[in-house]
Each structure stands twice: as structure tokens, then as C-alpha cells.
Amino acid sequence: MKICDVCGLPEELCVCQEIAREVQTVKIYTVRRRFGKLMTIVEGIDEQDIDIKDLTKELKARCACGGTAKKGQIELQGDHKNKVKSVLSDMGFSSDTIEIKESRKFNKRKNKRKN
Numbered sequence: 001m002k003i004c005d006v007c008g009l010p011e012e013l014c015v016c017q018e019i020a021r022e023v024q025t026v027k028i029y030t031v032r033r034r035f036g037k038l039m040t041i042v043e044g045i046d047e048q049d050i051d052i053k054d055l056t057k058e059l060k061a062r063c064a065c066g067g068t069a070k071k072g073q074i075e076l077q078g079d080h081k082n083k084v085k086s087v088l089s090d091m092g093f094s095s096d097t098i099e100i101k102e103s104r105k106f107n108k109r110k111n112k113r114k115n
């Protein structure tokens with residue numbers, strides 16, 4: 001049986017991740033990358049408290065897109081801002097602390113996508 005070194009409880013009773021999820025301030029925004037591809041960036045995940053790899057896997061599955069986790073950021077291919085927010089709240093993140101930032105100034109484009 002594994003013991004959590006933060007709270008000292010057996011892993012299956014440990015609530016550290018749940019507590020952490022409630023207090024994270026997560027920012028979600030999109031950036032435009034090479035070849036004009038949109039990426040959704042999820043920022044503010046504390047890797048000490050949250051299994052970011054696992055979270056990335058879940059997000060990729062739920063958004064049906066590719067993505068990676070690096071340096072505490074999750075990058076997903078495409079614009080999934082709203083979807084990411086709803087997945088995170090499903091997973092126990094408080095939606096009050098999830099902030100969707102509108103994309104940084106882009107040239108006005110007719111195909112501003114909404115999900």
C-alpha cells in the first residue's frame with residue numbers, strides 16, 4: 001500500500017489532488033503556431049499536485065485531438081477552450097478558478113471559431 005507523503009494517508013484515501021484541483025487557477029487560451037495552426041494552451045496546473053500527464057491524456061481523449069504536456073503547460077491542437085473548461089470542471093476543478101482568455105490580438109478574421 002502506498003502512502004501519500006503530503007497528507008500521510010493511504011493513496012486511495014488521499015484527497016490531495018482533489019483539494020489541489022479546487023484551488024488551482026487555470027488559464028486557457030489559444031495561440032497561433034506555425035502554419036497558422038491554433039493551439040489551446042492550459043496553464044497554471046501545479047505539477048506537484050496534479051498528474052499533468054494524466055490530465056493531458058484525459059483532455060486529448062475528450063477533445064479528440066493531439067497534445068503534449070511540458071513545463072507545467074498543456075498544449076492541445078486546435079481550439080478547445082470551452083471544451084477544456086468543461087472537462088476540467090467535470091474532473092473536479094472549480095470552474096470559478098478556470099479562466100478563459102480571449103486570444104491575443106489576431107487580425108480580424110472571418111473564421112473566428114467558436115466551440
Ligand SMILES: [Zn+2]
Binds near residue numbers: 005007014016017
Ligand atoms: Zn495526500
